[in-house]
Amino acid sequence: MMKRVKRSKKRDERIVNDPFKKLPNDLNVEILMKMPPRSIARLRFASKHLSSIILDKEFTKLYMTRSSTQPRHLISVHRGGSSMQMQRFHSLSQDHPSFSNHEKVSYKLDPNLPYEFTPPVRGLICGRNGTKMMVGNPSTGQFLTLPRVKTTRRGIISFFGYDPVNDVYKVLCMTILQGRQRRGSKVVSEEHQVYTLAQRKWRMIESSLISFDLISEEFNAIKLPEDIPCVVNYTGKVAITSWPTRNGEVHLWILEDANKQEWSKVSIVVPSWIDLIDIHHGYRFRGTLSTGELIFSPWTLPINPLYFISYNLKENIAKKVVVEELEEPYVSREVYFDHVESPMFCQM
Incomplete structure (x- = not known):
């Protein structure tokens, strides 16, 4: 009974x-x-x-309108250890990037699953390990585990974006024919799946490559002017960029009109480059900040203290911006720029 x-x-x-x-x-x-x-x-x-x-969505919009005027650096630090691994996020002011005054959020991970994160989009960030994926808010420490990507293939490429028309975040996963990619090799995409936050499932979509419209969920083939895989945001436009030369020269091909397939080329020489860099490290162009400054960062490890090169194109002034040394052991770390803090709670 x-x-x-x-x-x-x-x-x-x-x-x-x-x-x-x-x-x-x-x-x-x-x-x-x-x-x-x-x-x-x-x-x-x-x-x-x-x-x-x-x-309430209106509060989130109000909060993000204010925080968008105060963009921050987001540093993702993956701590290693035999018994515990920790993904820690440091949020620092872009005006005064010092660890003496910063927000720090930790998230405990599965010890056997180091996640690879995409750049943050409107306050949220997406991480993937194989077919396992998560989306969360690095400013609050709240993360959601998404349903596994349904595929039998090992090679997966994932992207994270925001659809402003429907006010939703979306994850795009493409499974590729070859499991291991080498620099300069062609990536052949076979399956395309989209996950919209709050819909709780992956949807298979038909398409060809290369640009993906988050609103219509359609692909458009764009022919590159040069066979260069490095894609950046250059003053609000899509661009591909060469690696900086020893004297600080960078070549950019900027997509002016996607429908007409029109590109323009710009060459930039960063002043005092050789005095600012460490010749033992390689550097990459990361794109432009909301302030218009061009950012270059070392990509070879180890780098401690963490730093990057900021170039003000209008004033023709370049400087080395040093972030204080991390006092904790780490396996890997990544710096994301123009991070906008959000109070948003992710919901499945």
């Missing part, structure tokens, strides 16, 4: 003892706007009234 479970008539303590419910809604929003995302995440579980505000 089944027994009925009596539910407690006691009201949710978050409602009864919620001091924020007594405050005007505008004041609550103003309080939240002054807090870092990590603190907002904690308040969501402390106050039911604040939780309703925090989960």
Whole structure:
């Protein structure tokens, strides 16, 4: 015989003892706007009234409108260890990139699954290990594990983006015919799957390569002017770039019109390049910041302290920006630029 479970008539303590419910809604929003995302995440579980505000899309938009004027560097650090591996994210001001004043969020990973992360998009970031994928907010430490990519092939390339028309984030996974890629080799894509956050499933789409429209979910073939695989954002436009030469010369091919397949070429010489770099390291052009500065970073390890080269094209001034030395052991790390902090909670 089944027994009925009596539910407690006691009201949710978050409602009864919620001091924020007594405050005007505008004041609550103003309080939240002054807090870092990590603190907002904690308040969501402390106050039911604040939780309703925090989960509202309008608050997320308002918060991100403000944080977009204060872009940050996001440093992903993968700590190693025999018993535990930790993915740690450091968020630093782009104006004053110092570890003495930064936000730090840690996320414990499966010890046997080091994730490879894509650049953050509007506050969220996507990580992949084989067919396992996760999407999360590095500013709050909240991550969701997505359903496995359905494929029997080993080679997978993944991309993460935002559809502004439908206000959704999407993950694109392409399975490739050859499992191991070498520089200069051709990548042949066979299967294409799209995952939209909140839809809880992968969808197979028909397509050819190379550009992918996140809104229409269609591919368009774009013929490259040169066989160069390095793609960057150059002042808001797609560009491919050569590796910097010893004297700091970089060649860029900029896509002016995707429909007409029109490209323009720009050559840049970074002043004082040889005085700023370490000749024992290779460098790559990372693209432009929202401020218009061109960023170059070393890609060979180890690099400690972490640094990059910033070039102001208008003023023709280049400088070396040093980030203080990491005081923790690490296996790998990556720097992402123009990161916009968000209080958004990911939902399946």
